[in-house]
Amino acid sequence: MKKILFPTDFSLPSANAFKYACALAKTVNAKVDVITVFHLPASDVADLPPDYYPRLIEEQEDVLNEKMLDFTKEADKGLVAKIDVVYGMFVPQEITCYARHQHHDLIIMGTKGAHNIMEKLMGSITTHTMLQSPCPVLAVPAEAVFEPVTKIAYATDFSLNDSHSVRKLIEMAKELKAETLFVHVETNADLGKMGDTIEIEDYPFEYSDFSVVNNPSILDGLELYIEEKEINWLSLFVPRRRLWERLFHTSFSRKMTFHTKKPVLVFHE
CATH class of the missing domain: 3.40.50.620 (HUPs)
Incomplete structure (x- = not known):
C-alpha cells in the first residue's frame, strides 16, 4: 500500500x-x-x-x-x-x-x-x-478520528467469490500489523443446520477470530459487534451478481457505510 x-x-x-x-x-x-x-x-x-x-x-x-x-x-x-x-x-x-x-x-x-x-x-x-x-x-x-488500526472485521456470508478480496484484506492487515476478524450476522433464529456448517468448513481461510452474531438486523448486529470487539475498520465485499442481487448488496453496503461511525473498507470482484 x-x-x-x-x-x-x-x-x-x-x-x-x-x-x-x-x-x-x-x-x-x-x-x-x-x-x-x-x-x-x-x-x-x-x-x-x-x-x-x-x-x-x-x-x-x-x-x-x-x-x-x-x-x-x-x-x-x-x-x-x-x-x-x-x-x-x-x-x-x-x-x-x-x-x-x-x-x-x-x-x-x-x-x-x-x-x-x-x-x-x-x-x-x-x-x-x-x-x-x-x-x-x-x-x-465525518466524525472519524485516526487511531492505530489493530482490528479489522470482515463481514462475510461465506461466499467463495470473495476469496481474492479476503486475500488482499489479509495482506493489507499484515502491512498494518492488524488482526483480521471474521463475522457473520445470522438474521434467522434457526442456527445449527448442516448447510451452515458445510459452508463454514468450505470457506478457504483460517480464522484468527470468527463470530456468528444473532440479530434480526444485519446493520445493528454489525454495529454491536464493532463496539464489543473494539473494531477499527469494517470490511465489506460487493459481488458482481445479477442486477437485483447487486442492488441489494449495494444498498446494504451504502447503508453500512453511512450507518457506522468507523471507516468501512469495500472490495468488489
Whole structure:
C-alpha cells in the first residue's frame, strides 16, 4: 500500500477524511495523491461562443488549483505526492479511471449522512466509486478520528467469490500489523443446520477470530459487534451478481457505510 488516492469536494467531512488519509499514509510510509473533479453545467456555457469554452475550463482549473493548495497545506512535507484537477462529466468514472491509470493501491473518501440532497449526491458518488474502483475504497465517516488500526472485521456470508478480496484484506492487515476478524450476522433464529456448517468448513481461510452474531438486523448486529470487539475498520465485499442481487448488496453496503461511525473498507470482484 504505497499509493493512496484521495478525491475531495472541499467539504468539512472531506477535510476530516484527508487528515485521516495522511495519518494512515504516515503509518505505512505511503504517498497521497489528491484530486478534485469538476465540470461546467450546460446552463453556464449554453450562450457562450464555442471558442470561449476551453478558456472557461482553464480559468476554473486555476481557481481549483489554488483551492487544492490551500486544502493540502497542513499535510506533512513530502506526504502529498501530487495534486490534480480533473475535468469530467461523471465524477465516479473520473476517480476510478485516474486510480486505474496511476496504479493506486487504495482510494480514501469522506462520507456524510444522507440528510439533504447534496449529501445524497455525495453518497451516490461514494457508492458508485466503490463499485467501479480497481482497488479497495476506504470510506471515512465525518466524525472519524485516526487511531492505530489493530482490528479489522470482515463481514462475510461465506461466499467463495470473495476469496481474492479476503486475500488482499489479509495482506493489507499484515502491512498494518492488524488482526483480521471474521463475522457473520445470522438474521434467522434457526442456527445449527448442516448447510451452515458445510459452508463454514468450505470457506478457504483460517480464522484468527470468527463470530456468528444473532440479530434480526444485519446493520445493528454489525454495529454491536464493532463496539464489543473494539473494531477499527469494517470490511465489506460487493459481488458482481445479477442486477437485483447487486442492488441489494449495494444498498446494504451504502447503508453500512453511512450507518457506522468507523471507516468501512469495500472490495468488489
